[in-house]
Amino acid sequence: MDELRAQLQEVFREVFDDEEIALRDEMTGNDIEGWDSLMHLNLIIAVESRFGVKFATSEISNLRNDGENVGSMVSLLAKKLGRG
Amino acid sequence: MGRLEEILEEYLTASPARKRDCFNLAVKALKAELAAERFEEAASGLARMVAVDLDYPSARTLIGLRERLQGRVDTTGPSARLAILGGFTTTQLASLIELFLFAAGAKVEILESEYGIFRQDILDPNSPLYRFHPNLVYIAVGRHDLRTLPSLGEDAQGAREWMDTEFSQWAGLWEVLQDRLGCQIIQNNFDPPPWRVLGNYETTHPSSPSRLIQDLNRKLADEAPAHVLVHDVGELAAAAGRWAWGDTRYYFEAKLPCAPELLVDYAHSVASLVLSQLGLGKKCLVTDLDNTLWGGVIGDDGLGGIRLGHGSGEGEAYVEFQRHLKGLQSRGVILAVCSKNSEELAREPFEKHPEMALRLEDISCFVANWEDKAANLRAIARTLDIGLNSLVFVDDNPMERALVRRLAPEVAVPEIPEDPAGFIRALEKHRYFQVTSLAGEDFRRTDFYRANAERREAESAAGSLDEFLGSLRMTAKVAPIDSTNLERCVQLIQRSNQFNLTTRRRASGEVLALVEDSRWVTVAVSLADRFGDHGLISVVLARLEGEVFRIDTWLMSCRVLKRGVERFLLNHLVSEAGKRGAEKLIGEYIPTAKNGLVRDHYSDLGFTRIGEEQDGSSRWELDITGGWTPLPTHIEEMQANG
Numbered sequence: 105m106d107e108l109r110a111q112l113q114e115v116f117r118e119v120f121d122d123e124e125i126a127l128r129d130e131m132t133g134n135d136i137e138g139w140d141s142l143m144h145l146n147l148i149i150a151v152e153s154r155f156g157v158k159f160a161t162s163e164i165s166n167l168r169n170d171g172e173n174v175g176s177m178v179s180l181l182a183k184k185l186g187r188g
Numbered sequence: 189m190g191r192l193e194e195i196l197e198e199y200l201t202a203s204p205a206r207k208r209d210c211f212n213l214a215v216k217a218l219k220a221e222l223a224a225e226r227f228e229e230a231a232s233g234l235a236r237m238v239a240v241d242l243d244y245p246s247a248r249t250l251i252g253l254r255e256r257l258q259g260r261v262d263t264t265g266p267s268a269r270l271a272i273l274g275g276f277t278t279t280q281l282a283s284l285i286e287l288f289l290f291a292a293g294a295k296v297e298i299l300e301s302e303y304g305i306f307r308q309d310i311l312d313p314n315s316p317l318y319r320f321h322p323n324l325v326y327i328a329v330g331r332h333d334l335r336t337l338p339s340l341g342e343d344a345q346g347a348r349e350w351m352d353t354e355f356s357q358w359a360g361l362w363e364v365l366q367d368r369l370g371c372q373i374i375q376n377n378f379d380p381p382p383w384r385v386l387g388n389y390e391t392t393h394p395s396s397p398s399r400l401i402q403d404l405n406r407k408l409a410d411e412a413p414a415h416v417l418v419h420d421v422g423e424l425a426a427a428a429g430r431w432a433w434g435d436t437r438y439y440f441e442a443k444l445p446c447a448p449e450l451l452v453d454y455a456h457s458v459a460s461l462v463l464s465q466l467g468l469g470k471k472c473l474v475t476d477l478d479n480t481l482w483g484g485v486i487g488d489d490g491l492g493g494i495r496l497g498h499g500s501g502e503g504e505a506y507v508e509f510q511r512h513l514k515g516l517q518s519r520g521v522i523l524a525v526c527s528k529n530s531e532e533l534a535r536e537p538f539e540k541h542p543e544m545a546l547r548l549e550d551i552s553c554f555v556a557n558w559e560d561k562a563a564n565l566r567a568i569a570r571t572l573d574i575g576l577n578s579l580v581f582v583d584d585n586p587m588e589r590a591l592v593r594r595l596a597p598e599v600a601v602p603e604i605p606e607d608p609a610g611f612i613r614a615l616e617k618h619r620y621f622q623v624t625s626l627a628g629e630d631f632r633r634t635d636f637y638r639a640n641a642e643r644r645e646a647e648s649a650a651g652s653l654d655e656f657l658g659s660l661r662m663t664a665k666v667a668p669i670d671s672t673n674l675e676r677c678v679q680l681i682q683r684s685n686q687f688n689l690t691t692r693r694r695a696s697g698e699v700l701a702l703v704e705d706s707r708w709v710t711v712a713v714s715l716a717d718r719f720g721d722h723g724l725i726s727v728v729l730a731r732l733e734g735e736v737f738r739i740d741t742w743l744m745s746c747r748v749l750k751r752g753v754e755r756f757l758l759n760h761l762v763s764e765a766g767k768r769g770a771e772k773l774i775g776e777y778i779p780t781a782k783n784g785l786v787r788d789h790y791s792d793l794g795f796t797r798i799g800e801e802q803d804g805s806s807r808w809e810l811d812i813t814g815g816w817t818p819l820p821t822h823i824e825e826m827q828a829n830g
Binding site: 115118119121142145146149150152153154158159160161164165 | 243244245248249252279280437438440441442444448449
């Protein structure tokens with residue numbers, strides 16, 4: 105999981121063009137500057153591209169819902185990659 | 189300087205496995221340039237990284253860098269105002285289009301309509317679209333913007349009625365745009381859904397969705413007027429594979445027009461059309477010989493030893509590549525050869541090898557020597573009278589490619605694989621030679637350039653220039669612009685760089701608007717001589733303002749330089765101005781990086797300078813109230829259509 109989080113952190117840094125981003129599980133859209141709906145889409149596309157996974161239609165937007173955070177993205181990724 | 193160059197070159201030539209790492213290094217280097225406020229270096233480095241095969245996240249990163257450069261660098265290239273009217277979400281597509289236009293040196297301002305209200309934007313005269321005054325409108329729509337398809341029960345008649353109504357609705361929108369803006373329109377055609385309710389029978393049944401959409405696309409291609417350019421989205425989808433293209437998750441969630449990773453190619457395709465409209469398309473392909481047009485080295489392997497044609501799969505791949513180049517040549521792309529060889533050896537396969545698809549007469553400029561290739565490319569551009577940035581250089585040797593990138597960075601140098609079977613794809617994906625119209629002249633262009641070479645030989649044999657011009661037996665036809673010559677005139681307006689006094693680019697729609705405006709005088713000149721027919725080579729657009737005949741545009745194809753066409757044309761203009769009661773002609777020269785050739789155009793023709801601006805542009809006047817003696821020329825006027 106830690107390795108996955110580190111890889112995800114790289115993608116976040118690339119997408120938000122911010123080398124300072126340090127991901128923690130409890131972080132949400134409010135904790136990262138510029139994480140609006142447009143950037144969310146860019147983030148999801150980049151995660152799919154860099155990890156070689158595909159999110160279901162519902163997951164694309166659900167990852168921004170209340171109660172979702174970086175931790176839920178990491179576990180969803182782990183599940184998709186069969187590392188859960 | 190050197191360090192950044194090296195990092196960029198390493199990125200451009202990196203293997204797929206190293207691409208990501210090299211990309212990150214290059215981005216870091218560009219950020220360092222930005223931080224040091226070396227904006228020009230950052231901009232030119234960034235431009236070189238922009239390519240059609242970027243993945244979406246990487247392209248986003250470059251867009252981010254581009255945004256940081258906003259307002260920091262000045263583009264000198266041609267400018268345009270592009271309105272993107274979207275039926276789907278165009279945010280991502282628009283920023284990618286802008287990135288490609290920036291990289292190609294165009295200065296383009298973009299207006300994006302809100303998602304899904306393109307019809308309202310077009311119909312409402314008070315919409316932001318009309319305040320923006322675009323000269324290019326891109327109607328970015330997809331199959332979801334078609335009316336409900338007819339039921340599968342409809343027969344051929346019902347399908348046709350649906351299609352006619354659908355077509356006329358789009359045609360109605362074009363008409364409104366043409367009336368209010370007189371501008372060029374780029375209209376998407378439509379991608380059929382990947383699924384097929386009728387299975388294989390979709391191709392046969394007249395009201396099946398894929399059949400209907402294909403038929404509608406055909407109708408758009410056949411019936412769209414000249415100022416509407418159809419962008420072939422159906423083909424983009426087919427080339428990508430329909431299921432890969434139609435990743436509908438992102439349509440359902442975010443109204444993206446296709447799978448996100450294909451947006452880059454989609455935007456590149458649109459941008460290539462815009463660039464072609466702006467005259468920034470490439471004109472000439474310069475090719476190496478050994479291991480590029482045939483396998484092996486002619487100097488070492490000899491005529492019988494090179495791999496070309498039947499007998500080896502690889503040999504067939506080289507022939508196929510040659511046929512592809514010949515196809516490009518036949519529709520107006522100039523071909524040139526640049527090879528490290530002795531000239532005699534280099535020519536031998538063209539003259540003697542039975543499997544060569546390319547012949548010497550297909551090559552407008554043949555350079556085989558031991559000079560460095562960057563210097564040879566400069567010489568080729570000079571010989572053909574075209575800009576260095578109109579050249580594409582194809583060479584199998586990575587070192588030669590790197591050298592040309594470094595010493596002649598204006599030249600486009602695509603990476604090509606070692607396997608010749610991959611050459612065509614590697615070249616074609618860059619969409620260098622996009623045409624937005626084809627006129628008869630295109631198919632004969634190589635003849636012009638070759639005849640020019642012969643003419644130069646005659647020139648040296650003919651003694652004085654005056655005698656030579658007399659011996660050419662030149663005849664010219666002068667006509668206003670009309671539907672028969674519109675496409676060619678627009679091509680000249682968009683492409684001429686050197687003999688172009690004001691470099692005002694206009695698209696078909698805009699020219700058409702002038703033709704219909706009685707205050708404007710349009711002149712198109714065709715020239716022939718004993719070596720051949722040059723076709724339409726010069727255009728003048730002038731506007732009558734009371735007693736002033738104002739020459740807005742005067743341009744000419746460079747292949748007929750130094751023939752006295754401009755003196756001939758001035759005689760004609762004075763007579764036109766006189767007929768309309770004008771007392772003086774006023775001309776204008778606006779300097780660009782390329783049109784130094786015509787700096788003294790008006791003074792050579794006897795005009796008097798009446799003003800000069802800070803930027804070097806000048807205005808010139810010719811008073812004709814005291815009568816006018818026509819300038820002597822060697823050109824005889826033929827009656828148009830005579």
